[in-house]
Amino acid sequence: MYSELTKMEGKRIVIRTFGYFDIFVDGETIPFSCKKAKELLALLVDRRGGFVTTGDAISYLWEDECTEKRIKDKFRKVVKELRGTLNAYGIERVLHRVNQESRIRTEHVECDLYDYLEDEEKHKKLFKGVYMTNYSWAENTLGTLLNQKEQWGI
Secondary structure: OOOHHHHHHOOOEEEEOOOOOEEEEOOEEOOOOOHHHHHHHHHHHHOOOOOEEHHHHHHHHOOOOOOHHHHHHHHHHHHHHHHHHHHHOOOHHHEEEEOOEEEEOHHHOEEHHHHHHHOHHHHOOOOOOOOOOOOHHHHHHHHHHHHHHHHHOO
């Protein structure tokens, strides 16, 4: 899927979720200086355009830490890093934030997960049983994908 808006911006944004998570702009991998910024983007991609609250994002990204004030400060820095990285590649429009909630604008990107879920018959070879292996919270979606794959007899 290649959206009209992405064409107008002149950027081809491709997200890979099967295997390790990565994002590419015009074929170039975007490097992240902040691992948590990349993980936040991965979480938003996993939620397929649904809004993620600050509290939910914090609980996924820092599941073992409990000092709320310190974590909120860290989260603000992560969001700033993510915005800066996306801005540096001219794709800041993929991130949408409203009232302490964030989402990815799915219409701006090509994504193996989205393609697979949209038309499993056409894209069934994309998923080989591995999903965002860099993140433990992705195991929930992996379980769902494996169940679907089994039901589809793939």
